[in-house]
Amino acid sequence: MHLSRLQFFLLLTIFFILPIFAWKIIWISGTKTCSGTMCFMGKQQNGQFMKTYPVIKFSSTGSDTVFFNGTDELLLMPGEAVQVRFRKNEPADAKINSFTGLWLDTFIYAAVPFLFLMIVYLHKDIIPRRSEVVLGKKPFIKILN
Numbered sequence: 355m356h357l358s359r360l361q362f363f364l365l366l367t368i369f370f371i372l373p374i375f376a377w378k379i380i381w382i383s384g385t386k387t388c389s390g391t392m393c394f395m396g397k398q399q400n401g402q403f404m405k406t407y408p409v410i411k412f413s414s415t416g417s418d419t420v421f422f423n424g425t426d427e428l429l430l431m432p433g434e435a436v437q438v439r440f441r442k443n444e445p446a447d448a449k450i451n452s453f454t455g456l457w458l459d460t461f462i463y464a465a466v467p468f469l470f471l472m473i474v475y476l477h478k479d480i481i482p483r484r485s486e487v488v489l490g491k492k493p494f495i496k497i498l499n
């Protein structure tokens with residue numbers, strides 16, 4: 355199969371980044387939502403860096419209490435109500451039901467391979483411009499100038 359340089363990098367991007375987003379979509383599709391309460395701000399020190407995060411409590415069945423750590427540096431006040439998304443079989447695997455609470459880590463995980471692919475794509479000596487990539491023959495990937 356002959357691919358242009360751009361097609362090859364789009365294929366690589368889909369191959370490496372799509373599973374990261376697919377995992378999150380599958381996780382979201384198997385969750386339930388409920389209301390929780392921000393209890394207090396937790397703190398953790400890693401070397402010289404201090405990390406603060408809200409500690410959220412909610413009830414998954416109505417007779418239990420589940421605590422989890424929210425997204426770092428999210429500004430909430432103690433007692434404030436928040437929407438929580440959790441898996442029914444594993445309520446401790448919960449997240450705050452907001453864009454940053456659900457998707458921030460996914461975008462960070464996807465950014466690493468995306469930046470690597472962009473560096474390889476933009477570097478003129480790795481795969482020269484106006485070259486073709488052949489997939490499926492020995493060698494499995496061959497670059498034609």
